[in-house]
Amino acid sequence: MPRPFPPFEPDPQARRRRFQAIPVRLLIPNIVTLLALCAGLTGIRMAIEGRMELALGAIVIAAVLDGMDGRLARMLQGTSRFGAELDSLSDFVCFGVAPGIVLYMWGLDTLGSIGWIAALAFAICAALRLARFNVMLEDPNKPDFASNFFTGVPAPMGAICVLLPVYLxxxxxxxxxxxxxxxxxxxLAIALLMVSKLPAWSGKKLGARVPREAVLPLFVCVALFVAVLVTWPWAVLALLTIAYLALMPLSVMRYAQLEREYLRATAAGGTEEPLAGDAPTSSPVAVDLDEGRPDRLN
Structure with missing residues (x-):
């Protein structure tokens, strides 16, 4: 008599295929993303404990790591859909939740519910900003010049900017x-800038190629900037925030100029012509920083 429930013996070849070894290059960008997430969560803890300087430092470190993980993924060819989703979740915590809590613990709590609503609105706008960023990556009609601009202020920069009162x-x-x-x-104003449609210059194409004679001066300038940032961190961050917000109108005007040139070229030739100063790209979206993995200043 046959057994009613015969034992199941999976195909050993299928099991081997399922548990293939994962290259280390796929893990490194995700490890950096997790480190950024740890920094953001640590910033929340420091804010709750009243150690505002450490909280701000943790958020800045998270922003630096967020800029590194995507570039590592691109260099190591370690992009993955998993990395894309992990990065979005990390960005929401580090640049949506953490800055809101830092501001609330710094002084918005004295306003009662109004202060909490402001912090809540910032976190919600950060989530909407990240969701829109992920959706817009699928736009096949995006012109080449638009890949050098973000739609709205990116989440990491929004987190740095919204903390200006604490810096001051x-x-x-x-x-x-x-x-x-x-x-x-x-x-609330920074939150609205994040979800707005204002074009914000991304700087993705800046320094893609550095002249050989400019390498050493560049190293010196970077070293000096890091030294000044470490010596006077809050003054430097305050100046950078003010300068970034002051340059937003220039970014809008530059985008409008490039858009007019693009429309004229399209109307004249029927196809898009590369614009001066904009290197052509192989696809409408620069793939790789964090996701599958697009440049992820979100």
Missing amino acids: ELVGLPRLVASPAVAAVYC
Whole structure:
């Protein structure tokens, strides 16, 4: 009599195929992303404990690591869909949740529910910004010049900018200059910039090729910048934030100029012609930083 429930013996070849070894180059970018996530979570802890300087430092470190993981993925050819999803989740925590909590613990809590609504709005806008970024990657009609611009302020830069009131207080300015009420309005303004359709220059194509004679001066400038940042971190971050926001109108005007040139070239020739100063790309979206893996300043 045959057994009603015969034992199941899986195909050993199928098992071997399922558990293939994963190349290390696929793991390194994801490890860097996890380190960024750890930095963001540590920033939340430092804010809850009242150690604002360490909280800000952790968020800045998370932003640096976020810029590294995608470039490592591109160099190592270690892109993956898993890495893309992990990066989006990490970005939401590091650049949506953590800055909102830091601001709330810094002074928005004195406003009661209004302060919490401002912090909540920033986190929600960061999530919407990241979701829109992922969806727009699938746009096949995106012109080449548009790949050098983000739609709205990217999430890491939004996180750095929204903490400007804390920088100003750490520099030594009295809280009257950046009061919690002003900080709440400013937080909402940055949140709206993140979900807006304003083109923000990404700088992806800047420095793709460096002249040989400029290599050593570049090294010196980078070393000096790091030294100044470490010596006067809050003053440098405050100046960078103000400069970035001040240059937004120039980014909008440059995008409008490139768009007009693109439309004229398309109308004249029927096909897109490369624009001056914009290197042609092989696809409408520069693939790789973090996802499958597009440049991920989100």
